[in-house]
Amino acid sequence: MPRPPEPTRERIVQAASALFYNEGIRRVSVDEVAAKAGLTKRTLYYHFKSKDDLVAAYLAARDQPNLALFRKWFAETDGGLPVKVEAIFKNLARSARHPKWKGCGFLRTSAELANMPGHPAIRIGAAHKKKFEDWLRATFAEQGIADPLKLARQILLLLDGSFAVVLLHRDASYMETAGEAARTLIETALGRLGRKRG
Amino acid sequence: MPRPPEPTRERIVQAASALFYNEGIRRVSVDEVAAKAGLTKRTLYYHFKSKDDLVAAYLAARDQPNLALFRKWFAETDGGLPVKVEAIFKNLARSARHPKWKGCGFLRTSAELANMPGHPAIRIGAAHKKKFEDWLRATFAEQGIADPLKLARQILLLLDGSFAVVLLHRDASYMETAGEAARTLIETALGRLGRKRG
DNA sequence: GTATGTATACTAACCAGTGAATATACACAA
DNA sequence: TTGTGTATATTCACTGGTTAGTATACATAC
Numbered sequence: 389m390p391r392p393p394e395p396t397r398e399r400i401v402q403a404a405s406a407l408f409y410n411e412g413i414r415r416v417s418v419d420e421v422a423a424k425a426g427l428t429k430r431t432l433y434y435h436f437k438s439k440d441d442l443v444a445a446y447l448a449a450r451d452q453p454n455l456a457l458f459r460k461w462f463a464e465t466d467g468g469l470p471v472k473v474e475a476i477f478k479n480l481a482r483s484a485r486h487p488k489w490k491g492c493g494f495l496r497t498s499a500e501l502a503n504m505p506g507h508p509a510i511r512i513g514a515a516h517k518k519k520f521e522d523w524l525r526a527t528f529a530e531q532g533i534a535d536p537l538k539l540a541r542q543i544l545l546l547l548d549g550s551f552a553v554v555l556l557h558r559d560a561s562y563m564e565t566a567g568e569a570a571r572t573l574i575e576t577a578l579g580r581l582g583r584k585r586g
Numbered sequence: 587m588p589r590p591p592e593p594t595r596e597r598i599v600q601a602a603s604a605l606f607y608n609e610g611i612r613r614v615s616v617d618e619v620a621a622k623a624g625l626t627k628r629t630l631y632y633h634f635k636s637k638d639d640l641v642a643a644y645l646a647a648r649d650q651p652n653l654a655l656f657r658k659w660f661a662e663t664d665g666g667l668p669v670k671v672e673a674i675f676k677n678l679a680r681s682a683r684h685p686k687w688k689g690c691g692f693l694r695t696s697a698e699l700a701n702m703p704g705h706p707a708i709r710i711g712a713a714h715k716k717k718f719e720d721w722l723r724a725t726f727a728e729q730g731i732a733d734p735l736k737l738a739r740q741i742l743l744l745l746d747g748s749f750a751v752v753l754l755h756r757d758a759s760y761m762e763t764a765g766e767a768a769r770t771l772i773e774t775a776l777g778r779l780g781r782k783r784g
Numbered sequence: 785g786t787a788t789g790t791a792t793a794c795t796a797a798c799c800a801g802t803g804a805a806t807a808t809a810c811a812c813a814a
Numbered sequence: 815t816t817g818t819g820t821a822t823a824t825t826c827a828c829t830g831g832t833t834a835g836t837a838t839a840c841a842t843a844c
Contacts, residue, residue, distance in 0.1 A: 396789085412699075412700060415701070417833055418833075427790075428790070429791095429835085430790070430793095430835095431789070431791075433836080434790075438834080438835080439834065490700045491700055496698075496700055498750075498753055498754045499693065499697035499698060500610060500694075500697065502694055503610060503613070505756065513754055517751065541760060542744075542763055542766070542767040544751060545747035545748055545751055545760060546740075546743055546744065547747070548754075549743035549744055549747025549748070551750065552697075552746040553715065553742060553746050556693065556696045556712050556715060557712050562743060566743045569743065569771055572770075573767055573770060573771070594823080594824095615798075616800065616801085626826080627800085628824070629824050631801070632823065637800065
């Protein structure tokens with residue numbers, strides 16, 4: 389049976405993900421990550437150039453699964469565009485009610501590293517959010533919405549706002565409030581609720 | 587000439603504010619704060635019980651001025667409710683374009699301390715956001731909006747979302763996009779754009 | 785015998801908080 | 815005016831612990 393090419397590296401990233409997400413980047417030492425992965429720090433430094441490198445790998449590993457989850461929630465909901473987008477927020481609210489939920493790893497990392505604009509972790513986080521925005525924009529464009537980019541950005545703002553507010557208030561119902569706002573904005577853009585603004 | 591009662595404490599808080607806001611809580615040592623304030627660490631520990639205590643003082647000092655600024659922007663703008671609220675976002679966008687802007691200190695601190703739910707700094711941040719929400723809710727209630735709390739929460743979500751997104755993308759125009767969304771939501775709630783949802 | 789991977793043991797720096805001593809201000813008595 | 819006690823405010827020097835990263839040697843595979 390052929391083993392996967394880099395199981396060790398994978399195991400390190402998984403250990404790092406659990407610790408970095410739950411405790412924060414700066415609170416977790418490289419030694420702790422190595423211990424959780426079942427090897428020594430020196431071995432970890434054989435696979436990763438630096439702690440920053442490991443942080444980048446942690447975020448990169450979250451990128452695809454996170455987006456896939458949003459797409460899944462969108463796809464498996466029956467209804468029109470407003471309802472499907474609102475479903476993303478409703479499902480997120482369910483996740484956020486788990487005790488171990490700690491917000492969005494990308495946003496928390498960027499907040500922790502706000503003084504390092506060129507840091508790779510921030511670029512990865514920004515790229516992640518842009519992928520989500522792009523997907524929404526394309527979806528809205530397909531539905532003939534007049535300014536799909538603006539609407540996609542507004543939904544992104546509500547999404548990230550709910551991450552921040554729920555993290556601060558420990559009240560997941562804000563996520564559903566954000567979902568209602570998203571639905572209202574989309575319905576308005578679809579022209580169901582009114583006229584064009586002048 | 588009677589000196590102010592506690593100039594030293596004030597000076598320490600100002601030094602801490604500049605450093606904590608620009609560099610982050612965990613990146614700044616107590617020694618650095620003391621040096622910036624022009625005294626030794628031991629003196630700082632005479633005035634503050636611990637670093638956490640200093641962090642709490644830093645956030646408490648931001649609370650009132652921040653809210654006052656929002657109220658000022660709201661008050662000095664001519665127009666209806668949607669325009670006045672949108673003005674907050676427009677003014678915030680102007681602030682966010684300054685190179686030294688690093689987002690919302692309350693949100694960044696809470697992101698940094700996401701694993702410590704009972705931490706005083708998080709309670710202070712939550713109280714700050716609640717004051718803003720309360721002020722909006724009262725303002726909306728005066729205008730006869732049907733569900734003023736929900737609308738206030740939606741505006742708060744847009745505000746904090748724009749803090750997060752602008753910090754990540756370094757693109758202050760998102761703040762104006764958030765302002766447009768806020769205006770749309772308020773106009774909808776005022777019934778200018780359509781009917782009540784069922 | 786060479787490339788890949790792992791471990792032990794170390795360095796050098798950083799950092800929150802403290803012990804012990806000292807300086808300053810001011811109230812009050814002589 | 816001078817002396818004395820006390821609370822306030824400040825400093826130097828230190829401890830104990832943590833941490834990113836490394837020098838060196840050892841193992842295993844092919």
